Amino acid sequence: MKYVLSAIVLAITLVQPLWAADGPPPVNPDTNHHSEADTQEIGRPGRPDDVTRTIEVRLYDTQSGRMIFEPRGLYVKTGTTVRFKIVNVGLVEHEFFVGNPHQISEHRKWMQDNPDMEHSGPNSVSLQRGQSGEVLWAFDTPGPVDFACLVPGHFEAGMRGLIIVNDLPAFGNRG
Numbered sequence: 001m002k003y004v005l006s007a008i009v010l011a012i013t014l015v016q017p018l019w020a021a022d023g024p025p026p027v028n029p030d031t032n033h034h035s036e037a038d039t040q041e042i043g044r045p046g047r048p049d050d051v052t053r054t055i056e057v058r059l060y061d062t063q064s065g066r067m068i069f070e071p072r073g074l075y076v077k078t079g080t081t082v083r084f085k086i087v088n089v090g091l092v093e094h095e096f097f098v099g100n101p102h103q104i105s106e107h108r109k110w111m112q113d114n115p116d117m118e119h120s121g122p123n124s125v126s127l128q129r130g131q132s133g134e135v136l137w138a139f140d141t142p143g144p145v146d147f148a149c150l151v152p153g154h155f156e157a158g159m160r161g162l163i164i165v166n167d168l169p170a171f172g173n174r175g
């Protein structure tokens with residue numbers, strides 16, 4: 001019962017910032033002070049043999065200029081290796097980048113300075129319109145893990161999301 005209550009409290013706490021239509025973003029790369037989140041451990045690249053959960057994430061852009069991930073909030077149980085199946089259903093190039101706020105801020109600056117450079121890493125995938133790809137990631141540390149699209153202007157247009165990694169028993173979309 002205690003766990004169930006904790007889960008409900010957590011869900012209520014998270015639902016507001018994550019799912020409110022124009023709610024505050026979970027990440028603010030313009031913040032200069034170093035908070036705990038800046039150095040948050042986000043896990044490590046996953047191995048195919050360890051995958052125990054597959055999550056599809058769709059990348060959208062809308063005619064109104066809004067850009068979003070669907071879903072933009074996720075729970076993952078600590079120790080899970082996730083296969084993210086990333087599908088770009090938008091009209092322009094997008095990416096899926098997993099990191100802590102510091103890593104997102106650094107990658108955002110790099111993308112602004114190198115807008116046309118091809119790049120890839122174990123924690124990211126860049127996709128042209130209509131393409132799909134994968135990121136395998138092992139979530140071995142409890143805490144928040146951010147994800148974002150750092151194509152210039154997209155983060156600001158809403159392309160950001162949050163994964164909560166914890167040890168709570170199963171509920172909702174966790175696995």
Ligand SMILES: [Cu+2]
Nearest residue numbers: 094095149154
């Ligand atoms: Cu994008």
